Amino acid sequence: MTYFIYTFTGGLCNYFSCVNLLPKKLSVLKSFLLFLYAFGSLFLFNHVYGQAGTFITLTGILIIVCIITKNDYLSLGCYLFGYLYIIAFNYLFMYIAGEVLKMDMVSMLKHDIMNIAFSCLYCVYCGVTTKLIGIFIHKKLNISKYLTNQHMLKAILIDLFLLVFFFVFNFSYGERLGYNYGVIALNGIIFLLLFSITVFLMYSIYKVTMGEQAYKFRMAQYENLQSYTEKLENSYGIMRKFKHDYMNILSTMSGFMEENDMDGLIEYYEKRVLPISHSFSESDTKLGALSKIKDTAMKSLLSSKFIYTMEIGINLKIELTEIIDDLVMDTLDLSRIIGIFLDNSIEAAMDTNEKELYYCMFYRDNDLYIIIRNTSLPLSHAISQLCSHGISTKGEDRGVGLYNVSLILSNYNNIIWDTTYEEPYFTQKLILRKGVK
Numbered sequence: 001m002t003y004f005i006y007t008f009t010g011g012l013c014n015y016f017s018c019v020n021l022l023p024k025k026l027s028v029l030k031s032f033l034l035f036l037y038a039f040g041s042l043f044l045f046n047h048v049y050g051q052a053g054t055f056i057t058l059t060g061i062l063i064i065v066c067i068i069t070k071n072d073y074l075s076l077g078c079y080l081f082g083y084l085y086i087i088a089f090n091y092l093f094m095y096i097a098g099e100v101l102k103m104d105m106v107s108m109l110k111h112d113i114m115n116i117a118f119s120c121l122y123c124v125y126c127g128v129t130t131k132l133i134g135i136f137i138h139k140k141l142n143i144s145k146y147l148t149n150q151h152m153l154k155a156i157l158i159d160l161f162l163l164v165f166f167f168v169f170n171f172s173y174g175e176r177l178g179y180n181y182g183v184i185a186l187n188g189i190i191f192l193l194l195f196s197i198t199v200f201l202m203y204s205i206y207k208v209t210m211g212e213q214a215y216k217f218r219m220a221q222y223e224n225l226q227s228y229t230e231k232l233e234n235s236y237g238i239m240r241k242f243k244h245d246y247m248n249i250l251s252t253m254s255g256f257m258e259e260n261d262m263d264g265l266i267e268y269y270e271k272r273v274l275p276i277s278h279s280f281s282e283s284d285t286k287l288g289a290l291s292k293i294k295d296t297a298m299k300s301l302l303s304s305k306f307i308y309t310m311e312i313g314i315n316l317k318i319e320l321t322e323i324i325d326d327l328v329m330d331t332l333d334l335s336r337i338i339g340i341f342l343d344n345s346i347e348a349a350m351d352t353n354e355k356e357l358y359y360c361m362f363y364r365d366n367d368l369y370i371i372i373r374n375t376s377l378p379l380s381h382a383i384s385q386l387c388s389h390g391i392s393t394k395g396e397d398r399g400v401g402l403y404n405v406s407l408i409l410s411n412y413n414n415i416i417w418d419t420t421y422e423e424p425y426f427t428q429k430l431i432l433r434k435g436v437k
Helices: 002-019 028-068 073-101 105-110 112-140 150-173 181-258 262-278 282-292 296-311 331-350 401-409
Strands: 315-320 356-364 367-375 415-422 425-432
Touching: 002 028, 002 073, 002 112, 028 073, 028 150, 073 112, 073 150, 073 181, 150 181, 181 262, 282 296, 282 315, 296 315, 296 331, 296 356, 331 356, 331 367, 331 401, 331 425, 401 415
Parallel strands: 315 356
Antiparallel strands: 356 367, 367 425, 415 425
């Protein structure tokens, strides 16, 4: 009975360290299968191999996480971080319990009631604290939004894996190598310090990355705003020139009409008036619709993308029929998402003969709808696969954009993202629901 409770609570601790810290919530079935493996492997192999069986449990959970998250480095790193946490504090609490009860670790582990009580209490502690840590790092710090650099995530994953490996090696092989529990506990305290240093370094990386992304966004916003302002200044200059020539044009035209010189009037119109009207380009007319968007950052981003779209010959249609003054979600997140969508749409449209792009924003029942549709060649992957890391219709070493979108949207419960393809149109639709948390 003692062994069953010991391995059951151990399996729960492993389960909590994984599920509570993953960026995305697992389904009930996947969560149950993960716990079943954690408990089953400990129950079967701990009795045969002792603490060395931990390697089997740890490796198996890593493989399961790798499969269910499709090799997501952040998810793997979060599990390893959680595992380090429960093991490091297990050492600390066992040491404290031994000091308080005046018992050495050997006596405490062999005392059935003491062992069961400690295992159950520590299991509850792991469940509560890992849940709080998961909420803090994913809801408060929002690490999935900032830690998107895959090379950095690989480096963090390798560091955590090595630390976990030596951690497990210490308590699984320490006794076989002749270490007494006092020495193993001392090593555990040393590893706890290393774990604390790792936490500090990871938090420092997070802060630096967050600062860099905020700086890049501000610079991009500034450049977009400059482009938008320059376009407005050009349009204003043309308007002033036209206003200056307006009365002269009317006077000259009236002279032709008084003399009933229709041929001269037609010639004058074609050579003098028509070129001036062409100065009011199609881009000026279309970009004028952006005045309905009141958020400066979003307006400048869209103007920059749309100016480039028309310059490269894509047929752009913008539909903004009402004032857009509430974006419902964080401006930085929405700008990143829309920027990714438009970059993909522009690139896909350029590969087609039609070269069309359609952008629409409107409210319906206070929910904000954003629709981006573009012509596209037939997809080489299923739509459900496009959000996976490395999957792209544009060749190798691509497919990061929509994956980043999925990471950003995983932090919101009020966003509906729908992607469809009906030849030749590829459509991205976002519904930002107001009042839903």
